[in-house]
Amino acid sequence: MTRLLRTNAFRLAALYLALFAASVLALLAFIYFSTADFIERQTETTIDAEITGLREEYADRGLAGLLEIIHSRSTTPHGGSALYLITDPALQPIAGNLNAWPRARQIRPGWISFPVDIKTRDGPVSSTAIASVFVLHDGFRLLVGRDLRDASAFRGRITRTLAWAALLTVALGVAGGLFMTRHMLRRVEAVNRTSERIIRGDLTQRVPLTGSGDEFDQLAGNLNAMLDRIERLMLGMRQVADNIAHDLRTPLSRLRARLEVTLLERPDAARYGEALRETIAEADHLLATFNALLSIAEAEAGSRRETMAVVDLAEVARSVAELYEPVADDKGLALAVEIDPGIAVHGDRHLLSQAIANLLDNALKYAPDGRVTLRARRLVGMARIEVADSGPGVPADRREAVFDRFVRLESSRSTPGNGLGLSLVRAVARLHGGDAWLEDNEPGLRALFTLPLADSRALPATRNAA
Numbered sequence: 001m002t003r004l005l006r007t008n009a010f011r012l013a014a015l016y017l018a019l020f021a022a023s024v025l026a027l028l029a030f031i032y033f034s035t036a037d038f039i040e041r042q043t044e045t046t047i048d049a050e051i052t053g054l055r056e057e058y059a060d061r062g063l064a065g066l067l068e069i070i071h072s073r074s075t076t077p078h079g080g081s082a083l084y085l086i087t088d089p090a091l092q093p094i095a096g097n098l099n100a101w102p103r104a105r106q107i108r109p110g111w112i113s114f115p116v117d118i119k120t121r122d123g124p125v126s127s128t129a130i131a132s133v134f135v136l137h138d139g140f141r142l143l144v145g146r147d148l149r150d151a152s153a154f155r156g157r158i159t160r161t162l163a164w165a166a167l168l169t170v171a172l173g174v175a176g177g178l179f180m181t182r183h184m185l186r187r188v189e190a191v192n193r194t195s196e197r198i199i200r201g202d203l204t205q206r207v208p209l210t211g212s213g214d215e216f217d218q219l220a221g222n223l224n225a226m227l228d229r230i231e232r233l234m235l236g237m238r239q240v241a242d243n244i245a246h247d248l249r250t251p252l253s254r255l256r257a258r259l260e261v262t263l264l265e266r267p268d269a270a271r272y273g274e275a276l277r278e279t280i281a282e283a284d285h286l287l288a289t290f291n292a293l294l295s296i297a298e299a300e301a302g303s304r305r306e307t308m309a310v311v312d313l314a315e316v317a318r319s320v321a322e323l324y325e326p327v328a329d330d331k332g333l334a335l336a337v338e339i340d341p342g343i344a345v346h347g348d349r350h351l352l353s354q355a356i357a358n359l360l361d362n363a364l365k366y367a368p369d370g371r372v373t374l375r376a377r378r379l380v381g382m383a384r385i386e387v388a389d390s391g392p393g394v395p396a397d398r399r400e401a402v403f404d405r406f407v408r409l410e411s412s413r414s415t416p417g418n419g420l421g422l423s424l425v426r427a428v429a430r431l432h433g434g435d436a437w438l439e440d441n442e443p444g445l446r447a448l449f450t451l452p453l454a455d456s457r458a459l460p461a462t463r464n465a466a
């Protein structure tokens with residue numbers, strides 16, 4: 001409860017309640033005063049009208065006629081609240097239902113107010129009356145008034161009604177405020193609980209969504225997306241760490257052992273030279289593996305996504321093919337290139353050319369002879385890179401496994417490589433929102449990767465023309 005009171009939501013609700021209650025009270029007060037005032041004015045108008053009538057009677061029929069009317073009006077019980085009095089110049093009552101000139105005070109010019117005792121069925125009741133006085137000839141006076149019993153009863157009823165209304169407003173406001181605050185707190189609480197669990201180390205936790213699509217759902221969705229990304233980054237880091245621990249330790253130990261053995265052999269200068277050359281080759285291999293691992297981790301983490309731009313995949317493919325032309329020549333392989341003009345994709349030029357290079361490298365490395373074809377196609381909504389060879393291929397049941405890090409076919413042990421090439425191809429394809437896979441080329445292997453096309457109008461004009 002104290003936490004509830006400390007929350008922003010509650011403070012806001014309380015503020016709104018205060019404003020709301022104040023405006024309701026102001027409205028009620030306005031109603032109260034204008035109604036009460038209206039009743040009094042109404043009474044005064046009635047009295048005025050009656051005096052005007054009586055004045056006319058007096059002009060027509062004189063004092064005697066007036067006395068007669070007053071007498072009859074004073075005794076009829078119908079106007080229970082009407083008060084009359086006619087006095088002589090010495091203020092002695094002559095007619096009317098008041099038995100003495102009242103001890104009145106003036107409330108406005110022509111209007112007086114005084115206390116009266118009214119006879120009712122339940123005995124006398126004291127009340128207040130207002131009256132107007134009309135001075136006749138010869139100092140006689142006529143007083144016409146009304147007691148305000150009904151008006152004050154009405155006023156009392158309005159007061160009670162208003163008090164209840166005010167109470168109800170506050171009660172409803174407090175209940176609504178508490179309800180809303182509790183509701184908001186529950187949602188915030190869910191976020192807090194999840195974050196606490198994550199802080200304690202459970203990165204798989206996610207903030208629950210209600211499916212309403214409100215701002216809390218949006219917040220939760222964003223938090224979850226953020227957590228997904230963090231988890232992916234952590235996973236990538238852990239994998240790199242694992243790879244370094246397991247897959248780089250072996251070659252490093254082997255390197256060290258070889259150096260040790262060479263040293264124990266008490267070698268001559270020629271042997272030293274040979275050992276150093278071997279060591280350098282091994283170190284190069286290690287460095288290549290390191291770089292490949294880092295590239296994969298980088299692609300999987302998606303940290304390069306910010307620097308992506310629209311690039312022409314056709315042009316990237318062409319320049320990679322040029323690079324591998326001499327390698328194909330050396331091996332006596334024919335490298336065919338089929339490239340659609342102007343393939344706009346949103347991507348990272350360096351990673352894309354590395355991926356294409358890895359596929360070409362594999363084809364030229366594992367196919368003993370024949371023809372290697374590099375295709376870059378612009379299809380509906382996506383671009384596709386394809387490298388086909390007529391070599392030994394990869395058995396169907398191993399076509400997924402070779403995408404894992406460090407996985408190489410048994411038959412490839414004698415060829416240089418680290419088993420990271422295809423892993424990078426897939427990581428790059430997925431980074432760009434596409435995928436990579438292998439197919440049978442009958443005979444040989446067809447390696448493919450796709451990625452979504454970008455708007456070709458975003459391509460630099462010179463490349464478009466090429």
Ligand SMILES: Nc1ncnc2c1ncn2[C@@H]1O[C@H](COP(=O)(O)OP(=O)(O)O)[C@@H](O)[C@H]1O
Pocket residue numbers: 358362363366367389391392393394402407408409410411412416417418419420421422423445
């Ligand atoms: N074009 C290909 N023809 C035959 N086998 C291939 C081809 N490409 C890849 N492979 C097999 O898949 C394995 C994984 O390839 P890759 O990840 O590029 O690693 P690496 O080339 O360093 O061995 C290779 O070792 C090889 O056995």
Ligand SMILES: [Mg+2]
Pocket residue numbers: 358361362417419420421422
């Ligand atoms: Mg390779």
